[in-house]
Amino acid sequence: MTVLLLSCPDRPGLVAATSTLIHHSGGNIAHADQHADDRHGLFVQRIEFEFPDGRSLDAFRSEFAVLAESLDMEWEMVEPDQRARVALLVSREGHCLLDLLSRIRLGELAADVPVVISNHEDHREITEHYGVPFLHLPVDPVDKSAQQRALLDALKEADVELIVMARYMQILPSEIIDRFPRRIINIHHSFLPAFVGAKPYHQAYDRGVKIIGATAHYATAELDQGPIICQEVTPVSHRDTPDRLIRLGGDLEQTVLARAVRLHLERRILSYANRTVIFD
Amino acid sequence: MTVLLLSCPDRPGLVAATSTLIHHSGGNIAHADQHADDRHGLFVQRIEFEFPDGRSLDAFRSEFAVLAESLDMEWEMVEPDQRARVALLVSREGHCLLDLLSRIRLGELAADVPVVISNHEDHREITEHYGVPFLHLPVDPVDKSAQQRALLDALKEADVELIVMARYMQILPSEIIDRFPRRIINIHHSFLPAFVGAKPYHQAYDRGVKIIGATAHYATAELDQGPIICQEVTPVSHRDTPDRLIRLGGDLEQTVLARAVRLHLERRILSYANRTVIFD
Amino acid sequence: MTVLLLSCPDRPGLVAATSTLIHHSGGNIAHADQHADDRHGLFVQRIEFEFPDGRSLDAFRSEFAVLAESLDMEWEMVEPDQRARVALLVSREGHCLLDLLSRIRLGELAADVPVVISNHEDHREITEHYGVPFLHLPVDPVDKSAQQRALLDALKEADVELIVMARYMQILPSEIIDRFPRRIINIHHSFLPAFVGAKPYHQAYDRGVKIIGATAHYATAELDQGPIICQEVTPVSHRDTPDRLIRLGGDLEQTVLARAVRLHLERRILSYANRTVIFD
């Protein structure tokens, strides 16, 4: 199946235009989802289709480009079964890292991991057991810039299209954020926008909330403010100390982060105006 | 907005066909959702559209009928802001009844209730306070047929298009079921298909489950086997006796039933093969 | 059953002390829950017990007072089946009001409502249908103090022990807050502490969250900062406009508020340090 992901200014006839073109070109639409955002005057669509006669995508791509140009579309057309190169960043908490490595190993996520990068040595052995290179880039607390440059170099070198911050507890510099727009997924261990910043489970404990959560979002220049991809919550009680909140939240974090990565790899996310449309 | 709800055998070009017809007739599609069920070879679609020039729906209805005929469609085209006539059936537990009457009163559900019918007198006064006629049809446990005939007569007389069993603890006879296909919504106080039949919260207690639920479904000839519309659950523990399960479940029941009624009134449910597609 | 709710500085032997006293006085403990908060050095306990010989509570109360004095306890001992006098405050959104009135009518909440007070006339008729007096206290936007004084007078006059802000969209003055400490329950239509203040569903839409919530809490001098009693959430998507969020959230609000009121009436809440212990 080919996936076509597009957005453009909303106007009448868009659904007819794209589906008619695919149909006339001999394509079969398996799934099509669209969404019109009246507030932003934007139309977004995700179409899964195929050419039963094995026709090449190249010719269709050219035809579609003409239509897209005339309708002022931004679009992406990909084979979803192609594997993505993904870098994983981690600090001391390893549960999200191991969960992602396990899922990739089991074939659940169509990704190759050229490198795991960490500011700590803790997870080298287990990462290498998974057959993945591990790069230790320690942070000098007085001047973080050297580590940040090394990190950017390593990411370029690894030639990745997606970066996953699997509990990487360092703020990325704008050079990295800007180079990978909507290509960096972070897991924040709270139900954003509650408890932005550090130690969110301790914040949650202090506020006495009855539900905690985790939020996967695209990293942007503003800390914890990027477009939200998915969120999950779980009930807690007065019996839950910060330590128990951390443990309960860990399960949410790994599940939510894995889901966000899968949605991204399957091109099910379209992001605009600090929002996401999730085609699931 | 006009709502078009349709289903037909799946084939290429269906999305293009309907959207092109609406577009060429001068209509604007506000929302369109479709679903193709590969296992049943079925295509289903819900479209909200309008004619900005105030053009009559009648002409378009005729045009669409031609297309529908050629594609072997079943379809329904309605103004969603039209109010539906709905009969409410209730026994002793009044929470679903009062919740529905409150929501209708507050304008949340676009329904008129010509009659509330019960096999008990309990809720006459409060029903009449809401300005709704109350009909008491007691059941003779030896021979229920007289009551069932009176119930059918009352439903015909009330000229309703939807019947809501708001905790009505009697089985409807096939004469009523057959006369209102996919027009009777029941709330079952369990997470179906677990705990079919009587006293589901006691069954749940005996089985020691950690989650209970409620299920709204269309009533069919087979008890508790009709197509499921929506379900909700809530966690429970060893501390919850059957009495507490009943109370906890009551909140689920009224919320789930109200949601199912709303989905039905807004033509967001398409049912086939004992399944439902929910366009929400 | 008698309910004993107590808190005191934590120290060894507290569970033994209270249970032994009840046991030696001929009482049977049906349920006992306790919680020790290590961070605050506080012990809190809720005990349900009875005297099978019908012995008067008065004698035991005196005995217990001696123990409580020696252990520096704060405590409350009540018959939970006694009915509470509760005032309901409401503005334009009536769903929480009608839900509470329905539950009280059906005997689900052991409360009597001497008065419903509103800054609008909207819900007079339906309130009076429920047999409850309705008091309209309009707010002068230039000077709210007159209405606030009238409100305080009406609450005193009604001689209530609990005030429920059932979507009352006015800030209560400190004179009222201070007079009813831990006796005012508010429903905030967001998952606090996210989206404090006005129009939380619009804030949620703008932030693009994937889950919305509602929070019942005790009102304190600081807006939306009081101790949280309960919270519920529901998933949302990009398809949900602010209007749909408001409708979806409404179901959460009424369920959560009713649960908080029930917990309060059954003396299942103990509040300290801006936190609550919920004995459920």
Place this chain on the structure above:
Amino acid sequence: MTVLLLSCPDRPGLVAATSTLIHHSGGNIAHADQHADDRHGLFVQRIEFEFPDGRSLDAFRSEFAVLAESLDMEWEMVEPDQRARVALLVSREGHCLLDLLSRIRLGELAADVPVVISNHEDHREITEHYGVPFLHLPVDPVDKSAQQRALLDALKEADVELIVMARYMQILPSEIIDRFPRRIINIHHSFLPAFVGAKPYHQAYDRGVKIIGATAHYATAELDQGPIICQEVTPVSHRDTPDRLIRLGGDLEQTVLARAVRLHLERRILSYANRTVIFD
């Protein structure tokens, strides 16, 4: 902390009896939870306590045995930080296995795994990367008894106190079930008691449910009928094919199974009458 887990016929004074004994012996109770099941006339309790003077548990154990004898108690007294020997059984689906191995690796579960046993070779390599021996015991479909005997021998040899069926798709023979009463945890990939038996996600699809679940329970002689430890659910829709249900359900399975194992290791589960009390 020492954990004391006990059950006995309910009678007045039990809370006082145990807490007084611990208190008089110089012990400090950190947490105590109890539950009285009126229907079964049973009292169950979990107490965490310690002797600040480092006094040996042996003396106290003898004192407690006298009390327990007089009250007809079943009881267990353990150091919760002691590590348990746990065997993991798996078939083809490896996500629960890898999740448990990761959690043990990260120190989240206080367990040692002397052996992973499978009827397939698939997960040998990754298991051995985790430093855990892998035993392949293929099943002869004509006569399974030889494999079952070998499995029992291997479990005896491994000297385990807990067996976790991490998606092990074979029915255990009664010889194994009987030898490890309440010592075998199974994950069933449905919301039991709905969809007992094989291919539950396909059953769920066919029934058209709107929520799917996973259930961790102790294995007993009757398939999928043992006492439930924990359950989790997630919403699904008409868009979810059986394949997608399987993938969505996988996340539930690994989370629920890990939670059940943790509760067991921390002695937070007391099971009687096909029910569980969970002290969390």
